[in-house]
Amino acid sequence: MSRYRQAVRVRVREWDPRSASDEEIRSLVETLNEVLAADLPDDPPWQDVQVREYLAETMPGERRISWVAEDDRLPEGTGKVFGHVTLLLLGDIGVLEVLVHPDLRRRGLGQQLVAVAARRAYLEGFSSIGVEAIGDTPAIPFYESLGFEKEYVETRNVLTLSSVDWSALSTMAGGISAGYRVEYHPGGPPESLLEAYAQAKLEGQDGDDNDLDLRPSSSDPQRLRDSLDTLHRRGLKPYIVLAIHETTGTVAGLTELVVPAQHPERADQYDTIVVREHRGYGIDRAIKARMLLELRTAEPGLREVQTWNAQHSESMLKVNAELGFQSDRDWYEYIADVAQLVQRLEPTN
Ligand SMILES: CC(C)(COP(=O)(O)OP(=O)(O)OC[C@H]1O[C@@H](n2cnc3c(N)ncnc32)[C@H](O)[C@@H]1OP(=O)(O)O)[C@@H](O)C(=O)NCCC(=O)NCCS
Known part of the structure; x- marks a missing residue:
């Protein structure tokens, strides 16, 4: 039973992990763990250790811009983080990572998060956006619905040390x-x-x-x-x-x-x-x-x-x-043209 679907109105806001409160970081980790439990149940959950640094630090010359989706009825930064998107600007490509709490899916929030990041990539002069999408998860139909094209596939392999x-x-x-x-x-x-x-x-x-x-x-x-x-x-x-x-x-x-x-x-x-x-x-x-x-x-x-x-x-x-590695899942790289993506996601009126 969805905990949020009925009640929540969501606001998307640019967000800097450096200045975020500990509460917000904790809430983001909780949402990420709900996402993992829903989509990748065999993956270990994240701990709230150096998550701020993980999100804030980049290689010299690279920039990562982030947004969060939060409860519109509460003051900024005081409620739960329901969704998150980051745009890493590196070389000539923007790399996107999006996640939406499982209880709030299929109501356009993922699309809204991609739209805000794509618009920024466009304004920054980037012409393409890449994403990694994991096989057998909703990310595949999601990115395909947005016109992303499959560029490359790898297989993730996992070794369990207790079996070595x-x-x-x-x-x-x-x-x-x-x-x-x-x-x-x-x-x-x-x-x-x-x-x-x-x-x-x-x-x-x-x-x-x-x-x-x-x-x-x-x-x-x-x-x-x-x-x-x-x-x-x-x-x-x-x-x-x-x-x-x-x-x-x-x-x-x-x-x-x-x-x-x-x-x-x-x-x-x-x-x-x-x-x-x-x-x-x-x-x-x-x-x-x-x-x-x-x-x-x-x-x-x-x-x-x-x-x-x-x-x-x-x-x-x-x-x-x-x-002793066992093959686990397909792991895809998708790409989209930024201008086309922005146009596709532009509100129609
Ligand atoms: C992919 C993801 C961001 C989509 O978020 P969302 O808010 O549900 O997406 P939207 O509601 O904007 O969906 C837009 C369209 O994508 C497609 N889509 C999304 N999820 C889908 C699904 N499960 N099955 C089929 N189509 C789907 C649909 O066409 C949908 O439009 P519709 O609902 O009108 O049919 C979300 O499922 C998610 O967070 N996944 C985990 C992300 C991830 O893999 N992270 C790395 C591992 S932690």
Whole structure:
């Protein structure tokens, strides 16, 4: 039974997480957790830890603008947060994230939130807007109803640590060819390795992906420093495992993972890259296995790791399956032309 449907009139207001009250942040987290329970019941709920920083901090040169939907009968900032939208302006694309409390859905609030963000993107001179939408959730028919087009699909894979065979994992971690050394760096790569690390990221990019770059990626040393700094400020604790090619000292492979303060029981595995000339030496399997072994000690509260893979990256999917990752959901990137979106959402009278 809907708690709000009958009673509430909603106001949408631009909102700055830096100056928001603790109450509002708490209410936003509650709404997010209701959304998760409705749409992604197997995902861990968020804790109210560094959520303000998570929402406020961005990479240098990027801006995030936010709005909340709240009860129109109460003074600003004193009631519940029923909906939230953020527009991250990066490079030449705006990235949208929208959520509406499950009890207030299907009455046009989602559309209203997209409209206000799209109008701002238009005024800021941005020509396209991208979103990530999760398979088998209302976000798919929602964005399609607004004319967004599917651009790219990945699969989210989840590993449950309680199902891991730790002795098999130790064998995998040691199964790297001679001539390579594996290093573990909690917090990020050391300054002395940043150049080599950035170079590996640059060389390891496949170049044949069509994804919209909606997530952070850093392939020059300064951007990497900025990116690590931003992760820390947002409460996302990075862990890195590297394979060093011993004769040249170059980084042959790397895997990156973050443990978010907001849901520390589920980590996000970001990029795993093996530089082309070093493929076929067991690096992918060894560095991922080593990462899991290290996390077992470093993060005793961790229960799951999630990662996203393009459906064509067969060798990586094979290694992930060996480690025990199970495929979970499709994860889509959609895109829309800003001018068309604004026009579509313009009130008709
Ligand atoms: C997607 C979402 C924002 C939509 O919010 P909403 O307020 O219900 O959307 P609207 O009422 O503006 O819907 C606009 C149109 O989208 C389509 N739509 C929205 N939800 C739909 C659903 N469940 N099934 C089919 N169509 C749907 C309809 O065409 C709808 O128009 P109609 O109601 O006149 O038929 C909301 O479901 C949500 O918050 N989802 C979670 C977002 C998310 O995935 N976050 C990340 C995980 S935490």
